[in-house]
Amino acid sequence: MATVEHAQTLAPWRSHAVVLAFGAFAVGTDGFVVAGLLPSIATSLHVSVASAGQLVTVFSIAYAVLAPVLAVLTASWSRRAVLVTALAVFAVGNAVTALASGYGLVLGSRAIAAAGAALFTATASATAARLAGERERGRAIAIVMLGVTSSLVLGAPLGTLIGGLLDWRATMWLVTALALLAAPSIALRLPAVHGNRDGGMRAFLAPLRDRRIIAVLVTTVVAFTGIYIPYTYVSEIFAPVASGSSLLAILLLVYGLSGTAGNLTAGHLADRYGPRRVIVAVTLILAAAFALTPLGRDRLVAAIVTIVIVGFLSFSVTTPQQHLVITLAGPGAALVTSLYQSALYLAVSLSGAVGALGLNWWGAAQLPYVAAALMLGAAALTFANGGPRR
Structure with missing residues (x-):
């Protein structure tokens, strides 16, 4: 299996970071757009706006709690496998959100989406930094984070606009589609980067x-x-x-x-x-x-x-x-x-x-x-x- 160093000779680290940034754009759009959809979500689910706001709360709490847990569980996996799996889980969560007819299921689906988002974002930054090497680590992380900032500038307003013209569920399908587009690109273009296989969990922690x-x-x-x-x-x-x-x-x-x-x-x-x-x-x-x-x-x-x-x-x-x-x-x-x-x-x-x-x-x-x-x-x-x- 190719090493990280060999992979870097095949393609510049910048192209890999750009692929990861697209995934970060999908994840970031989901994180930012829901706040702008709360009134329509509340009306659709027959709950108050305050209750709809708990979708954001559940997402944040699940993200914070699950990020380190999932990192430990996937420590030995290939980074490519982790990133593709993360986007798949994220897409499933958003698809369930789009299909759910009840408030309880929508809440649960936000936790699923948060699990995928947390796993992807943390792994993407670490992987980009590893591919770039010590001298260009900051630039690699910045490119991945560009996906997040772009979602604030472009993704969230676009999602809110679609939600206003069509329905909030259409926005959830948009986010799902973005994740499904990013996953194959990462699977095909990201070089093999091993997880932590040396020293066991004690070394990882x-x-x-x-x-x-x-x-x-x-x-x-x-x-x-x-x-x-x-x-x-x-x-x-x-x-x-x-x-x-x-x-x-x-x-x-x-x-x-x-x-x-x-x-x-x-x-x-x-x-x-x-x-x-x-x-x-x-x-x-x-x-x-x-x-x-x-x-x-x-x-x-x-x-x-x-x-x-x-x-x-x-x-x-x-x-x-x-x-x-x-x-x-x-x-x-x-x-x-x-x-x-x-x-x-x-x-x-x-x-x-x-x-x-x-x-x-x-x-x-x-x-x-x-x-x-x-x-x-x-x-x-x-x-x-x-x-x-x-």
């Missing part, structure tokens, strides 16, 4: 004994709780200038476009200067940007400029974070990237809760200050952690 890896995971929760608070409550923070849905849509589009540029830039910087330096610099600058955000919430032009800067910086954190944790983990990268994904989804949940408390206690104008404080904490944790600088 060894990275969890490294305090630096634990510190990176804790930092991920802190950083992304701060990043997602302003994003989750963007409609409240910029209510003075974006009270209409069309203006809010423009701000979200700008956020996604600038975030895409930030992700790709961060990948290059992480390869050149080391992920730790990039994380410290970006989180410090982002803290300052959040602290200045309230000054731009009353003027549209200032709000757009703020969104451009914040979006660019917010998406400049995830690639260096993954780069750092993969570098530290070594052979245990598959498990650690799954734990990284769990930390991200935990941060999403915490951002909603912490943001709600801040909104009730201090008001929307003060939420960016809460985010700024969390970014300072993330910068301090990263600086103190003895991770690799190069």
Whole structure:
């Protein structure tokens, strides 16, 4: 069976990363689009919008819990087999969602889709990094993450539009089709990359004994709780200038476009200067940007400029974070990237809760200050952690 090194001579790692990015686009579209379909889902299933919102909650919880569990169970599998299986499970989950007539079955199907999504995203990042090698690891991860940012800019709006013109079930079929299109491409084009066959499960779990890896995971929760608070409550923070849905849509589009540029830039910087330096610099600058955000919430032009800067910086954190944790983990990268994904989804949940408390206690104008404080904490944790600088 071909080795990773031999596979790299047959095709550039960039083409493999692009194939993985398409799968990430399918998974990301599913994660982002459901929120925009909640009213129509609620009407169709004869439940309240709040009850329909639990589809997002179930997906997030299942994703966070199942990511490391599935990584352990598939540790010895070929990475290609894991990725194709993940997309198949993901497609089945979304197909059941599209076909289900009852609320309970729709909830259960979201957990199935989350299992496939969690397994795919974590494995895709680790596989791309492994194929690219140490010198170009950041760029490889950035290309995979481009699929996620593209789903925010293109996939979610397209899915929402289809849901509005046709039916929310049509959007679920769209996501299913995207996954089924990505799976054969990965099966045919991705080179053979072995799973962890040496040292058994103890060796696979060894990275969890490294305090630096634990510190990176804790930092991920802190950083992304701060990043997602302003994003989750963007409609409240910029209510003075974006009270209409069309203006809010423009701000979200700008956020996604600038975030895409930030992700790709961060990948290059992480390869050149080391992920730790990039994380410290970006989180410090982002803290300052959040602290200045309230000054731009009353003027549209200032709000757009703020969104451009914040979006660019917010998406400049995830690639260096993954780069750092993969570098530290070594052979245990598959498990650690799954734990990284769990930390991200935990941060999403915490951002909603912490943001709600801040909104009730201090008001929307003060939420960016809460985010700024969390970014300072993330910068301090990263600086103190003895991770690799190069």
